[in-house]
Amino acid sequence: IPWLDNARAFAILAVILVHATEHIYSMDAVHLNAISFQSALFAIIAFTIGRLGVPIFLFLTGYLLLDRKFNEDMCEKFWKRNWLGMVITTEIWIVIYDIFLRVFHFQPHWHTMSLFKDMLFLTQVKMGHMWYMPMIIGVYLCIPFAARSLQKLNAKILIFPVGILSAYAFLIPVWRVINETLSLTKIGSVLDLGYSGGVYGIYIILGYCIKKGMLNFCKKKQLGIIVSIFFLLTVLLQIFPLAYGKTYNVWYDCGFLVICGLFLFELFSFTKFIGSQKWWTWLSRNSFGIYLIHFPLIMVLQEWAKSLPLIMPVKVMLLCGIVLAISILICRGINHFPRLSKLLLYNR
Template identity: 25%
Template sequence: MPQNLSTNQTSRIVWLDVLRLFAIFMVICIHCSDPFNVSPEARSNPEFNRWGSIYGSFLCPCVPLFVMITGILLLPVKMSFEDFYKKRLLRIAFPFLLWSVLYNLFPWITGVLGLPQTLISDVFAYAPADASQSFADAARNIALIPFQFNVYTVPMWYLYMLLGLYLYMPFFSLWVERATVKQKRIFLGLWCLTLFLPYAYSFFSPNLLGISAWNSFGTLYYFAGFNGYLLLGHYLANDVREWSWTKTLAVTLPMFVAGYIVTYTGFKTITANPDCSEQEMELFFLYCSPNVALMTAALFLVVRKIKIKSDKLISLLANITKCGLGIYMAHYFVVGLGYALADAMAIPVSLRIPVTAVIAFAICWAFVALCYKFSPKYSKWIFG
């Protein structure tokens, strides 16, 4: 391990805990920005469009940072396929199913309690105002959990992707363990080329590099996706020496600014059109895109320079890491409440997204931490 992975007396990689905190808070923030970006009415409001674009563009590295952390901690895999799958898949499979069921039951529960349908869209930004409160529709959504997420389980898309990475990782690990630094760089170079493909498909032609109506797997398909972030995290942590602050800022500031300008300009331009499609709205927010990758790598390189010596702060960060998956699972229930509280406090539009995120984060962290304190055995099954 390079020097930047030095740990405290409990062998924690402290700066990774800091990186997790950034990633967790950014995920909550990005969901708090949904009311600013999802509906045509919000996008047509200049103030909402501006601040939704400003914050949303900054927050895109959240998921790639999580994947990079996974690559650092788990590559190469040091256990058998069976043990790895048992430990990793079971850790998230039960909480994933449990919270997916709870989210899907929420609309029906509001009906049982006699609450208005509009409450559902207040809690879930993507839900229609006339969302169904019937048990039959909730049961149908629950039956489909193994196959897809929906407007009530939006954050769960990440768990589907993470399960896929876990299935793939032991195979990928065999190559990573034997690959030279040069070979890793070649793979990352080819992966970087794939980051430009979404724009090429949108602005040039959807049929490139062999893709056609009868083939979805083009030339660079096998180097594409979140596995690139797995390798990038592993590579930067293990094969790139820690730089001085001067070099770090000299490299990362232009990277982040360039990525942010592309993300912000593209997203704001597209979402200024209230009739833009969902695919168009997400184009410049795609996690596997060059602009988001630049911002992600820049944040990663800066955070790994952070050194923390306070035992209390290290312990606090460790607790957030322990509660992290639980905070992620629960936060989508609380975002609507946080937004309502920020609105009731007359928080300016310019600050409403981060204030809502702070409220949601604090509530979820307190809830998950208390559950772990009073029932650690069962909390592991509930929160992962």
């Protein structure tokens, strides 16, 4: 399905952009207020675009997996092929990352016990993007149960519970940012969202709702307007604290970001990307491999990129382009060895 490939291709490009941005810029109030407004605005806009990558990935998971009919045989097949395959690939990369961190002096000493803890998911390997893997592994474990439960329900019945959960998961954090910026009373929430999978579980359920036609009433122009409005609100929510010398970098519990990402996901079904569809499809199918490969490249190249006599936005885009190109070349090389590709890149 071309538009789903395009959505996934966008998501991996966005992830590379957000990581390149935060490795060139220091995304805190002290540094952003010390540079020109134009440069700081670019950083926040690029960072916000980048933050849309993970929501798109999660919407895709719900769209593609929660509508499947999981009988007992399908459950076993899913856990063996998809879940166990993802665990094995993650474990291999945890070892690669630990070796990488030691070889390139990002951590001073080799600790075998720390490696075992990383592999058992008792601690997190010191790579900024690796928080995603334990989360998605946990989610995948429960996908068959969720899918079987949802198939027995009319999608309309989800409006009430998903609405309540979304309000607590995504609107209270926005309210909290505003309150803390103005030094008002701190806002908390005692509602336990764990049974729903937390904010990430809600993202996946929303992807399923898109599959069931939740936004079919919206036309392309309306979708574009809503995406633009909530993208602007997400950017302003980060600019607002800067005026008070405070830092807020948007996270996935931000209601503005969720709405922007959700309507953007639907908008992809109306949008054809520039260039050959084969290229976007290839990028989509190799997005997981690129995700695993790109971060060490950014860590190695960031100091070189920072040293260039160029303005910071150009450094960000240059770092993005080089990291993407090298990641693609590595993926292409590994793809020549199907068994290795299956293990290293989770190519199924």
